[in-house]
Amino acid sequence: MASPRSPFNSPVLRPFRGYRPRVLLVAAGMLLAGVVLAGRAFDLQTIQNDTLEELARRQSQRTISVKGRRGAIADRHGRRLAVSVRAQSLYAHPARVPEPAVAAFRLSRALSLPRRHLESLLDSERAFVWLKRQLTPREVQAVRALGVEGLGMTEEYRRAYPGREAAAAVLGFTGIDGQGLEGLEYAYDYALKGDEGLRVIDTDALGRVIVRGEGPPLAAGGSIRLTLHSGIQRIAERELERAVQLTEAVRGVAIVMDARTGELLALAHAPSFNPNAYQDYDKETYLNRAVTSGYEPGSTFKVVTVASALEEGLVRPDSLFFCENGRYEYYDSFIHDTRPHGWLSLEKVVQLSSNICAAKVGGLLPASVFHDYIKRFGFGERLDLFTTAAGRRLAAEAEGRVLPPEAWTPVDHAAISFGHGVLVSPLQLVTAINVIATGGELLKPILVSEVRDAEGNVVARHRRTVVRRVISGDTAATVRDFMKKVVQPDGTGPHAAIPGYEVAGKTGTTEKYDIQARGYSKTRAIASFAGFVPADDPRLTLLVLVDQPRRGRSGGVVAAPVFHRIAAEALPLLGVWPDTVRRIEPDPAPLPAAAAR
Numbered sequence: 159m160a161s162p163r164s165p166f167n168s169p170v171l172r173p174f175r176g177y178r179p180r181v182l183l184v185a186a187g188m189l190l191a192g193v194v195l196a197g198r199a200f201d202l203q204t205i206q207n208d209t210l211e212e213l214a215r216r217q218s219q220r221t222i223s224v225k226g227r228r229g230a231i232a233d234r235h236g237r238r239l240a241v242s243v244r245a246q247s248l249y250a251h252p253a254r255v256p257e258p259a260v261a262a263f264r265l266s267r268a269l270s271l272p273r274r275h276l277e278s279l280l281d282s283e284r285a286f287v288w289l290k291r292q293l294t295p296r297e298v299q300a301v302r303a304l305g306v307e308g309l310g311m312t313e314e315y316r317r318a319y320p321g322r323e324a325a326a327a328v329l330g331f332t333g334i335d336g337q338g339l340e341g342l343e344y345a346y347d348y349a350l351k352g353d354e355g356l357r358v359i360d361t362d363a364l365g366r367v368i369v370r371g372e373g374p375p376l377a378a379g380g381s382i383r384l385t386l387h388s389g390i391q392r393i394a395e396r397e398l399e400r401a402v403q404l405t406e407a408v409r410g411v412a413i414v415m416d417a418r419t420g421e422l423l424a425l426a427h428a429p430s431f432n433p434n435a436y437q438d439y440d441k442e443t444y445l446n447r448a449v450t451s452g453y454e455p456g457s458t459f460k461v462v463t464v465a466s467a468l469e470e471g472l473v474r475p476d477s478l479f480f481c482e483n484g485r486y487e488y489y490d491s492f493i494h495d496t497r498p499h500g501w502l503s504l505e506k507v508v509q510l511s512s513n514i515c516a517a518k519v520g521g522l523l524p525a526s527v528f529h530d531y532i533k534r535f536g537f538g539e540r541l542d543l544f545t546t547a548a549g550r551r552l553a554a555e556a557e558g559r560v561l562p563p564e565a566w567t568p569v570d571h572a573a574i575s576f577g578h579g580v581l582v583s584p585l586q587l588v589t590a591i592n593v594i595a596t597g598g599e600l601l602k603p604i605l606v607s608e609v610r611d612a613e614g615n616v617v618a619r620h621r622r623t624v625v626r627r628v629i630s631g632d633t634a635a636t637v638r639d640f641m642k643k644v645v646q647p648d649g650t651g652p653h654a655a656i657p658g659y660e661v662a663g664k665t666g667t668t669e670k671y672d673i674q675a676r677g678y679s680k681t682r683a684i685a686s687f688a689g690f691v692p693a694d695d696p697r698l699t700l701l702v703l704v705d706q707p708r709r710g711r712s713g714g715v716v717a718a719p720v721f722h723r724i725a726a727e728a729l730p731l732l733g734v735w736p737d738t739v740r741r742i743e744p745d746p747a748p749l750p751a752a753a754a755r
Contacts, residue, residue, distance in 0.1 A: 225336050226352025226376030227315050231329060231343075233388045234421075234607065238320065240329050240343065240433075242336075245292040245316035248301060252287060254308035255280050261306045265289065268300035291334050292316040317343075323430040325391055327446040328384075328605070331433035340436075340444050342382070342606070345544045345553035349609050349617075352379040380617070383608040385421035390414055390728045394426035397723045398702070402428040405685075405707035405716055411448045412703070412720065413588045414728060417696035419622040420592070420601030423728070425449075449543060452556050452581035453703070456668030457511045457650075457713070458688045459577030462590060463520045464508055465637045466531035469629045472522040475636055477504050479515040486514040491569050493517055493576075496667075496712075509643040511650045511665060513576040520575025525563035528571070532560055534628045535590040536600055537582050543603055556583035577668065578678075588701040591688045594641065594662070595696035598634040600625040638662050642693050645718075654687055654718035656726050658736020662696075663689020663721065665713035670706070682706050685716035691725050697734050698725055 231240035248269070255261050262277035269276070269290050279287045292314060293301070301309070317332045330341020338347035353376045394412045402410045414424035425448045431439040445451065467473045484498030493514050499506075507515040520528060532538065538560030544553040559581040561570065573579040582590075585603060593600050602623040609618040641662035645655045650665040666686035669678035686703045690696040702717040702724070710716040729735070 227378040229379035229381035242315040394424040399428040407707040456577040456666040458666035508640040516576040517572035529563040595690040660693040662693035687717035
């Protein structure tokens with residue numbers, strides 16, 4: 159019985175009289191813990207409910223951006239040059255991957271990725287990591303065979319280029335997220351890309367992956383059709399690559415244009431690259447040098463000089479010029495010819511490619527007049543190859559450099575007359591040569607013939623466009639006759655001659671400017687040949703440019719044979735046969751459907 163002084167005599171503790179103090183302490187502790195737990199539960203379920211739900215969602219869900227199928231790029235005949243194919247992308251929830259080191263070792267073989275890289279991803283504290291995007295079918299099969307827990311795959315689109323290196327610098331490529339990075343893929347990204355949306359990747363309590371989309375299926379992108387002819391493109395690339403290798407050159411460019419329409423049938427580069435694996439190549443190979451690079455055209459530019467002087471009536475076809483026997487002191491400089499010549503007619507100036515006489519012909523033209531003709535031939539301005547109908551410029555196109563006439567010194571004036579002191583792009587040069595082929599009209603070059611939306615509706619179409627008349631038909635015919643002489647046995651480009659076809663052309667050998675030496679190099683040059691065929695009814699206008707050949711030097715030796723081989727194979731593909739071959743006209747009446755079977 160409690161003593162009179164015991165605390166249990168108080169009215170509050172009297173009900174606990176008779177219990178031992180230790181039991182009472184335990185009971186009080188349990189009561190206090192229950193109160194704390196009840197308060198914590200109330201805090202978690204009521205006060206922090208929204209915050210914790212968001213944290214749980216972040217740990218089990220990941221929202222990724224997805225895109226609709228990217229549109230195709232096709233050649234003039236509908237042959238697809240760039241397509242989008244379905245592909246699986248592999249991801250992981252690291253917390254759900256048992257033994258990350260073992261999983262990384264097994265996956266490294268299946269994915270051809272470094273083990274340490276995969277281990278760092280699988281051992282991270284992030285809730286979601288990409289392991290590899292856009293797997294090949296073989297990689298998908300290998301990963302599934304491993305049965306590693308905590309992994310998942312989701313479907314994306316992978317850009318593929320069936321022709322591998324074919325027209326690679328023209329097509330460009332896309333990034334891992336399907337965005338255009340180079341070439342036409344970049345220039346026409348706005349038309350090719352599909353709609354963007356979201357996809358939720360979820361995991362349940364057992365770690366199973368659930369992929370669910372949000373919204374309706376994403377719309378695909380539009381498509382573009384090019385003027386390129388895949389057959390001629392392959393021919394040009396093969397022969398250009400062969401020439402670069404045989405001459406041990408740095409690089410080369412070849413352009414084939416439809417002389418009648420201005421459509422570009424081939425844009426070849428050597429060396430090329432495979433856009434399916436663009437990461438494996440130097441960025442220098444990505445450049446579309448046919449369009450974006452400038453060079454001094456050298457003797458091919460003499461066509462412009464002679465045509466301008468003829469058009470102005472300052473010279474006649476039978477005009478004679480003294481070529482100073484190969485060495486001409488002009489102000490504080492010397493102009494040289496590769497061979498000494500005395501008096502030459504204007505025709506012979508072109509045929510034998512005299513720098514000295516070209517300078518004298520150009521000197522007859524006032525600087526402002528000569529400058530105007532150069533601009534009229536399309537130099538010193540963009541030809542808007544990558545411009546939309548709304549006037550939006552889509553990609554880099556070299557404008558070139560033509561000094562204003564008031565800045566010309568007499569030496570500049572003379573140098574420009576034979577293709578030095580002016581920068582042009584290969585596209586500008588072949589377009590200017592085509593002025594002679596068309597009878598004096600400058601045609602706008604065309605690379606993209608049609609742009610269509612996802613439903614197949616044409617949203618833009620590019621057809622033959624005459625920019626302006628540059629020279630008269632008579633002047634063009636006279637210069638064309640001069641260019642025919644170039645490929646004769648006593649001209650500078652006989653290797654460009656094609657049996658059964660009459661060729662008109664012009665050789666070029668340009669010494670490259672050495673910035674360090676502050677002068678033109680005697681060891682580095684650009685060899686080129688530009689012309690059209692058949693000469694009197696042109697179908698193809700070609701330019702071949704070989705940069706810094708080590709074996710051979712002149713355009714007549716290095717570039718003219720490439721012109722010959724490309725044109726000789728390309729013309730029959732267009733139905734243009736040698737004069738010695740009987741042409742078989744197609745039957746104008748198609749076969750009935752029953753007979754066609």
